[in-house]
Amino acid sequence: MSGSLNNIYNNVSYALYLHSVEMARLQEQATTGSRINRPSDDPSCSYRVITLNSQEKSLENYINNLSEATDTLELSSTVIQDIQSAIVETKVLLTQVMGGIYNEENRERLAERINDTLEQVVSLANTKNMGQYLFGGNNTTSAPYLTERTNGEITSVTYQGSLENREIEVAPGIKSSAFQVGYDIFGSDDRSDPVFLGDTGAAAGSGTSSVKGDTWLTVTDDGGGSYDLSIDDGATNVNVAAEVLAGADIANIAVTNASGEVLYVDATNISSTGVDMVSVPGTYNIFDTLISVKDLLRNERELSDAQLRELQDNSLTVLDEINELIVQTEVTVGSKIGFLDNLKESLEKLKYDAEDEATLLQEADIAQIAIDLSRREVLYQMSLSIAGKLMSLSLLDFLG
């Protein structure tokens, strides 16, 4: 027999409970706009959503770092262009000098202008962005270029930055460097055989010299029929006869300086004392070149006009080499910027896709929720109504 009082009560309360629970769930979805408000709502979807959210955050961070790297490279590019302008200007000045229209006083003023250019280039090479030096490689905290001065003028520029790149991760598994190693971009590393410019008769030996840029080879008489060779203005000397006696090949005498640099000299045809400029193509840097040009304008070594002209002509070649180097660097930086821009676009698309997928997975269908909620409300009301009817009427009502 069915219809006991407890039975009716249990069925009604259970039905009401079910409807209430379902309405609460639908209400939560409607309020939050999301069908997944906790992992238990849909565990497999939740895993995907949490993963996508994490991916999105990570991509956003990569994009920010990438943007910063791009900004740094763009600034570097601007600086490099400014340096290139300075090189071009120097070349123009030197060409004018070689046209022979400048007297000594004018050459002195030009030398001062070259010095100003050098100051400008050093300053540009020591540019900072947001507290970080652009051209110090991995060392962004101290100025990469240190100057030595005599009477207020720059006499040498030394690179003291890092020789390592500062690599940062700009995308998962992809690293790029925003901070350049000044030593690499403002100086060549494509050594050729040294070229001897002078009248002493010295020539390049067969060994691989390590001197860079322009080096002055001083040939002096040793008073014993041989010659002393020096590449540091006599601070250290190598005697040709002594070297040969010790077993060295006269066609390949190693002339060293206190810094450990070596110039291999073929001393076979040395016939007179004097100073030769030794030019090593492919090893020049901007700063030493400008210093050389400045020194040539002042002719402190009192070279002859012919020698001076030859050296100035060489300087033009070197300035071309430097200019070529700067252009290549600009291209490298430009292509790096292009690469990073493309990468940024890809990352932004990935981020958008991740965001989109997460939203699609989580988003609640509001229209469907509204329909379901109405339906549940109706069922709830029906349950209450039926309960009222069943529990209020019994046979007792009809007994006399």
Next chain:
Amino acid sequence: MDSFGIGISGLNAAQKAFDIIGNNIANAATDGYHRQRLNLTPAYSSQIGPVILGGGVDVAGITRIIDSFLQKEIFLQQSSLEQVSQELAMLRTVENSFGELSAGGGLSTALDDFFNALQDLSAHPTETIWQNQAITSAQILAAKFQTLGQFLTTLESQISLEAENVINQVNALIGKIAELNYNIKRQEISSGQAYNLRDQRDQRISELSKLINVETQSREYGVVDVSTSGIPVVINTSALELEVGLNENLMLGITVANEFNYNTDIQGGRLGALVSLKNDLIAGIQNDLDNLANAMIQQINQYHVQGVGSEGSFTSLTGWVNESVDLSDFSTVAAGYTYIRVTNTSTGAVTRTQIDVNQDAASDTLTEIAGFINGAGVANVTASVNSSNQLTISADTGYKFDFLPAVLPTATTDFAEALPPTVTVSGIYTGTSNDTLTFTVSGDGSVGNDDSLQLIVTDSTGMIATVNIGSGYAVGDEITIGNTGIKIALSIGDLNQTIEDDKFTVQVFGNTDTSGLLSAVGINTFFSGSNAQNIAVCADITANPKRVATALGEDMTDNNNALRIAALRDQAVTALDSLTPGEYYRRLITDIGQQVSVKQSHQKNVEVMVQNLASQQSEISGVNINDEAARMLIFEQMFKAMAKYLSTLQSSLSTIMEII
């Protein structure tokens, strides 16, 4: 006269029927009440001559309408329902405490922010603002871990307390059941049925089944024995008290009072849920969370100890308090080595010394290691262990130390020639394990001069590079050795292969703390602690952000350590089932979600089952008001008829008496 007897029996029967019906209606809403029925039988009949006459109606007894098998099934399912409901409620609480997919985010967000901050730091390793950001995000991460760890520990304590509370209720019910058994037995032996008492007793058993699983066994005189998890708790009229507590493995279980033989395999009811939560579900979640925290601590520290921050090398470092000096008590310290570099700050000269750790009896305590450092071991550095077992390493005045894997600037040479070159070494080794690069001279001659002069470079795997140092090599130029990241430069000089194999070696390091000693004792670590509750950023890091170890190179300006620490985001960790930290956490949280979801489904299914069983029971044993009202009508008519019959008999007798 039998006629009157018949009438009176009818009235009697009707009256008893009214009592039963009244009792049923009165208890229509009483939980656990089983409706009763009056059993009537025709009374003893008498024979008068050839005629056999009926004797009216006898009240044979009262029947309690109950399906015992159904009742047992209800106890079982009720028990199951309570267990799953309790487990579900607790797991929901845990899920909510993790706060994933809610506004503000949970540990997942903190993990992401932390690794993002490390990545930002790798792009700006020397800037204070980024160092501070990394530390702040680490502190937030640690706080999240601590909050969750503490919450789970508190929850476990609450579960234990709740279990004690429940067992008290269980004991109270057991006592009551035994008492009711006694009363039922006494009543049924002496004066017949004790159905109301039986209902009360069965209701207690039903309440007990919600607390713990029960098995019942009926005996004579209405007594029911009750046992739970194999323990007989009510035998006849005797009750056995139960206790709840932790066994030697700290697992929650129940035992007979004062016996301490804990049974941890408890199923059913709230107690079953509490035991399952404490021993398995919550313990499992806590274990996973602790694993994750510990892995984060270990992974980050293993790299951090080897690097330096923008502040550079150290003059003094003190580790954390340890419980023991014996290295065998440190689970993360293995037999290995620690390599310490000491720099003369005036001359820049650098030395590196190997410290044996757990290699033998002379290196298996912190005190012995400190002794080695102080003795002939490490020049210009001293070490001590205080009463709290903290290791302190200090440099002498004019010296600093660190644990950088950076190559020493000079190589170990073995040259035979009178004027050999000097070898300078630089770069940052890209390998992950320690090795020795051997540079063997091939050919004879002068560096930079002779065509045949080369260096054959080998490591533990074999030959890795051949480099030209003869004609074409400018002395002083750096040569990068393969993909090692190491660069060498040679000065002018002579080398010889023919007479004696000239060679030099460079020790390279991927790990300067192979023993794990530094991480274990807190020297130059980033995180302290070992689990979710005690993970924290080391105090000396928070006090000085420049101590965040971002660099690995000799000049200490690089970001290589920051890069490799940031890369841990995507590195699978063996201790985390070869998952990355993010993947492991996501698996943890979705496992919790999955458990909640499964429990929800299970609860729904069991609820329906219990509902159906309850309906079934109501149909059999429940009071139907309409049915009782109808029966009341019948017996009312019967009573009226019997009264009329007796009145008719009386009238007949009076007529006979008048005749006489």
